[in-house]
Amino acid sequence: xxxxxxxxxxxKAFGGxxxxxxxxxxxAPGARHALIGPNxxxxxxxxxxxxxxxxxxxxxxxxxxxxxxxxxxNERVCRGLSRTFQINTLFPQLTPLEAVTNAxxxxxxxxxxxxxxxxxxxxxxxxxxDEAYALLEQLNLAQDCLxxxxxxxxxxxxxxxxxxxxxxxPKVLLLDEPAAGVPEGESDELFxxxxxxxxxxxxxxxxxxxxxxxxxxxxxxxxxxxxxxxxGTPSEIVEDPRVxxxxxxxxx
Amino acid sequence: xxDNLAKASRHVSFLRGRERWKSAEIAFWLTLVGxxxxxxxxxxxxxxILITGLFALSLDMILGYAGIVTLGHAAFFGIGAYxxxxxxxxxxxxxxxxxxxxxxxxxxxxxxxxxxxxxxxxLTRLMITLGIGLLxxxxxxxxxxxxxxxxxxxxxxxxxxxxxxxxxxxxxxxxIYVLIISFLLFVFxxxxxxxxxxxxLRSIRExxxxxxxxxxxxxxxxxxxxxxxxxxxxxxxxxxxxxTQFVGIDVLSFQRSADLLLILIIGGTATMYxxxxxAVVFLLAQNWLSxxxxxxxxxxxxxxxxxMTLYLRGGILGGFSRLVNLFRHxxxxxxx
Numbered sequence: 379x380x381x382x383x384x385x386x387x388x389x390k391a392f393g394g395x396x397x398x399x400x401x402x403x404x405x406a407p408g409a410r411h412a413l414i415g416p417n418x419x420x421x422x423x424x425x426x427x428x429x430x431x432x433x434x435x436x437x438x439x440x441x442x443x444x445x446x447x448x449x450x451x452n453e454r455v456c457r458g459l460s461r462t463f464q465i466n467t468l469f470p471q472l473t474p475l476e477a478v479t480n481a482x483x484x485x486x487x488x489x490x491x492x493x494x495x496x497x498x499x500x501x502x503x504x505x506x507x508d509e510a511y512a513l514l515e516q517l518n519l520a521q522d523c524l525x526x527x528x529x530x531x532x533x534x535x536x537x538x539x540x541x542x543x544x545x546x547x548p549k550v551l552l553l554d555e556p557a558a559g560v561p562e563g564e565s566d567e568l569f570x571x572x573x574x575x576x577x578x579x580x581x582x583x584x585x586x587x588x589x590x591x592x593x594x595x596x597x598x599x600x601x602x603x604x605x606x607x608x609x610g611t612p613s614e615i616v617e618d619p620r621v622x623x624x625x626x627x628x629x630x
Numbered sequence: 631x632x633d634n635l636a637k638a639s640r641h642v643s644f645l646r647g648r649e650r651w652k653s654a655e656i657a658f659w660l661t662l663v664g665x666x667x668x669x670x671x672x673x674x675x676x677x678x679i680l681i682t683g684l685f686a687l688s689l690d691m692i693l694g695y696a697g698i699v700t701l702g703h704a705a706f707f708g709i710g711a712y713x714x715x716x717x718x719x720x721x722x723x724x725x726x727x728x729x730x731x732x733x734x735x736x737x738x739x740x741x742x743x744x745x746x747x748x749x750x751x752x753l754t755r756l757m758i759t760l761g762i763g764l765l766x767x768x769x770x771x772x773x774x775x776x777x778x779x780x781x782x783x784x785x786x787x788x789x790x791x792x793x794x795x796x797x798x799x800x801x802x803x804x805x806i807y808v809l810i811i812s813f814l815l816f817v818f819x820x821x822x823x824x825x826x827x828x829x830x831l832r833s834i835r836e837x838x839x840x841x842x843x844x845x846x847x848x849x850x851x852x853x854x855x856x857x858x859x860x861x862x863x864x865x866x867x868x869x870x871x872x873x874t875q876f877v878g879i880d881v882l883s884f885q886r887s888a889d890l891l892l893i894l895i896i897g898g899t900a901t902m903y904x905x906x907x908x909a910v911v912f913l914l915a916q917n918w919l920s921x922x923x924x925x926x927x928x929x930x931x932x933x934x935x936x937x938m939t940l941y942l943r944g945g946i947l948g949g950f951s952r953l954v955n956l957f958r959h960x961x962x963x964x965x966x
Contacts, residue, residue: 456845468840469837475641475644507642507645524641
């Protein structure tokens with residue numbers, strides 16, 4: 379198997395409550411993989427185990443052929459596993475330019491010696507700042523990159539979520555409901571950005587918006603009660619009677 | 631290079647402008663030099679203000695920039711003060727050696743304490759730092775044989791600077807000495823806070839979850855800055871010892887930690903100068919109000935604090951920068 383991201387027999391229990399039950403997820407390089415399921419299916423818990431916020435009870439997580447089950451969250455980011463958040467998780471009093479510059483500086487920190495990292499001004503890293511600006515421009519944030527983040531419109535903040543995750547140059551990007559809370563009229567900008575993400579980045583998308591899921595994903599996993607119900611192509615998922623049952627209830 | 635500067639795009643120059651030394655900053659330090667000539671009779675008091683400002687700067691590094699709340703920062707100030715005092719009382723009279731050893735000792739203490747703080751929320755941190763402060767106070771209090779207990783440490787004798795400049799009764803040498811050390815440490819802190827490392831620290835303060843998600847090793851960063859802040863607090867403590875040639879146990883008191891928090895918040899957090907401005911205002915107000923009414927001066931301080939927290943967010947410097955912005959806005963309108 380040459381999966382870029384993989385879980386093997388992943389279990390997670392909080393006391394007697396099993397929230398992840400024997401999940402074997404596998405992302406091929408360049409995948410556009412969606413993870414769907416009703417509320418409380420354990421999607422976010424699964425993401426938290428992938429990123430290292432939660433430690434699984436048993437089983438393992440693999441990134442690009444290496445086991446990362448016991449590697450701390452920040453180290454996983456350095457190895458190329460990045461995420462966005464369902465609820466905006468940003469730096470309110472930093473400008474987007476500073477925030478993205480920060481993320482790139484963190485990524486590049488091994489290239490700078492300690493003196494430069496500690497005592498040289500941020501503005502001397504003009505290559506980094508230019509890269510940050512280019513990324514913000516790509517996400518339609520160039521106009522707003524010099525004001526404090528908390529003053530940005532909600533939709534812009536959603537885009538910044540994405541920019542921060544992309545700034546780490548991920549191999550695998552976990553998108554936790556990128557369209558959450560964005561009004562229908564404003565979500566086009568976001569969809570467009572999603573569609574133009576480079577193919578080298580493998581994406582795992584968690585989303586409630588079925589429109590977005592079926593437009594975007596080439597594979598879909600349905601999670602129910604912490605368990606993988608089915609994985610398949612969008613058309614297989616649509617036709618699967620068990621999926622219909624979960625989403626629409628029995629009798630349909 | 632100049633070619634590069636000319637071509638620098640708007641976003642780079644935006645960051646550059648923030649990091650540049652402003653004229654107000656230069657004026658601030660020149661004023662401190664001017665104090666030496668204008669108030670030759672108040673230099674002892676001026677030195678104390680500067681030392682308190684430096685101490686508040688060390689708190690600003692962890693509270694203002696990294697977002698770690700603490701009620702026990704006097705612990706490191708006290709460790710520095712006693713280290714320098716004990717050295718001077720036992721034959722090591724050189725002031726610079728005293729500063730160095732005091733800084734290192736406080737830094738080691740800070741490093742060890744930081745592990746208790748790297749996890750846990752604000753309340754946990756408040757309680758732990760408070761605990762460490764109280765604990766240390768009692769240890770020093772009970773080790774009367776070495777520290778003099780409540781009577782303070784006697785017999786502190788400080789040698790001449792470079793073997794030439796002795797500390798005089800009017801505090802002239804002391805003021806210059808404190809000013810130079812404070813300025814050097816300020817430049818050190820300033821460049822650190824404007825570096826990629828400082829940016830990472832601010833992002834930890836702003837949002838730990840996200841900071842972790844872009845790959846910042848949070849615990850390591852906090853341990854690190856806590857130790858550095860302890861070094862600076864220790865040096866500030868040592869400066870107090872050396873310029874007063876005495877160590878009172880109040881260097882470790884809870885009151886000192888609490889006052890320091892007031893000073894920084896009055897002055898403005900995460901501004902670099904908040905600590906110094908707060909120290910000037912606080913100590914002058916303390917001096918003035920306690921002359922008016924020696925018993926109840928804290929009554930007015932209480933009022934000041936409540937009014938400031940309610941109506942002047944960001945402290946004096948925060949309010950000042952809002953005024954400047956308002957003025958700029960108004961002037962731009964006039965022009966257009």
